Amino acid sequence: MRRSCRFERYLTAFADGELPEKLNRKVEAHVGRCAACASELDSIRASDRILKSHGAPAVSNDRWAQFRHELKLELDVVDRESRRTAKIRETRPVHAPVPRRSYALAAACVVVLLVILTVGPLGVGPWRGGTAAASNECIVDSIESLAAGYTPMFFSSQDPEMTVIWVFSEEVEGGIRGEGPGAK
Amino acid sequence: MRTTVIVCSIALLVMLAAPALAASSREIVVEVTSIAAAKRPASERGEAAVELDPRLGPFSKNLLSLFAYDSYTFLSKDRATVEFSDATVLELPEHFSIEVAPEQLGRDGSDMIEMLVTLFREVPRGERGRGTPEREVILRTKIRLKNGGTVLLGGPPIRAGVLVLALSARG
Numbered sequence A: 001m002r003r004s005c006r007f008e009r010y011l012t013a014f015a016d017g018e019l020p021e022k023l024n025r026k027v028e029a030h031v032g033r034c035a036a037c038a039s040e041l042d043s044i045r046a047s048d049r050i051l052k053s054h055g056a057p058a059v060s061n062d063r064w065a066q067f068r069h070e071l072k073l074e075l076d077v078v079d080r081e082s083r084r085t086a087k088i089r090e091t092r093p094v095h096a097p098v099p100r101r102s103y104a105l106a107a108a109c110v111v112v113l114l115v116i117l118t119v120g121p122l123g124v125g126p127w128r129g130g131t132a133a134a135s136n137e138c139i140v141d142s143i144e145s146l147a148a149g150y151t152p153m154f155f156s157s158q159d160p161e162m163t164v165i166w167v168f169s170e171e172v173e174g175g176i177r178g179e180g181p182g183a184k
Numbered sequence B: 001m002r003t004t005v006i007v008c009s010i011a012l013l014v015m016l017a018a019p020a021l022a023a024s025s026r027e028i029v030v031e032v033t034s035i036a037a038a039k040r041p042a043s044e045r046g047e048a049a050v051e052l053d054p055r056l057g058p059f060s061k062n063l064l065s066l067f068a069y070d071s072y073t074f075l076s077k078d079r080a081t082v083e084f085s086d087a088t089v090l091e092l093p094e095h096f097s098i099e100v101a102p103e104q105l106g107r108d109g110s111d112m113i114e115m116l117v118t119l120f121r122e123v124p125r126g127e128r129g130r131g132t133p134e135r136e137v138i139l140r141t142k143i144r145l146k147n148g149g150t151v152l153l154g155g156p157p158i159r160a161g162v163l164v165l166a167l168s169a170r171g
Helices: A008-015 A021-033 A035-053 A061-091 A100-119 B002-026 B054-066
Strands: A138-144 A150-158 A161-169 B027-038 B071-083 B088-092 B096-105 B112-122 B135-146 B150-158 B161-170
Touching: A008 A021, A008 A035, A021 A035, A138 A150, A138 A161, A150 B135, A150 B150, A161 B054, A161 B135, B027 B054, B027 B088, B027 B096, B027 B150, B054 B071, B054 B150, B071 B088, B071 B096, B096 B150, B096 B161, B112 B150, B112 B161, B135 B150
Parallel strands: A161 B150
Antiparallel strands: A138 B135, A150 A161, B027 B071, B027 B161, B088 B096, B096 B112, B112 B135, B150 B161
16 A cells, blocks of 8 residues: 655645645655655546547437536535534534532532531520520520528510529529519 | 443432431530620610610520510520430539430421420529528429521529520530
8 A cells, every 4th residue: 555645735736836835845846856746647638639639429418407407416415414414513512611600509509518617506696695696585494592591483575575583582683673683 | 431430429428428417316506695685874874765785696586575674694605416316414603504405306207306304403502401402493494496496595683694505505
């Protein structure tokens, strides 16, 4: 099998004088060194001479019309085939790039994770102890005092929501105005 | 590919958040603010009807609406982390201490912290004779407090008036 030369593809255009000037000089210099290309160029030029020595064959108008029709059909088939291939490439990519939304979702997950780990689990914000804004619902299941002189009780208010567990002491009973812990 | 990224992200999130979530279910943070409430003699009262320590801002609305004292002084703020089925003791001013023993969180699906709270007062040796316990139980109560909420405990006399405690807990 003959090893092809990289200049071989330019030989026909070189023979017809269709190459740019710079490339033309390169091919010309190469042909002077490469016996294979020189032989091929001779062959091309010989073919040209033969073709030029014979006139163009006479072809009837009907034959040209048939030829154009067959050519159009061939081109349509090729065109449809290339479109189908392009569609398959679009719908079934082998290595599809990861959509930006996926990166955004992953980033959002990381941010949520950092918030959870930084602020605190299940928290809506850093806890600074009890505040009036928090719900203070409290249910007292049992209450007692084991020390003498103390009487415990509890009461709740709705606005603001708060439960108070109070231990009445005999020592300060007279110190509190009213019936309870400074009851208004 | 996109599905893989999503699944991996969620898995990573769950994997890393799991310890924090587990820790949150095992322990609670308890905070106790100690307040001295008192009634001042008429001669000591200034222009303000009620004297409120600015550090008691979060509780001002509750204190002013629930009680009739005319002086509220901030004494201390103590915080501790305690696991369920364990107990923590916080030392308070004026020889008081409070023990908080959380029992469980979210019984019956509610967001309530169930805990046993005991308020102690140190009794000086010899005050009640030999064999008397050093600490007496002023109050023992079992409560269910809304997670993150506050309950007020008070009444025991102290030098500056009456001791009021704002007990908050969050799990």
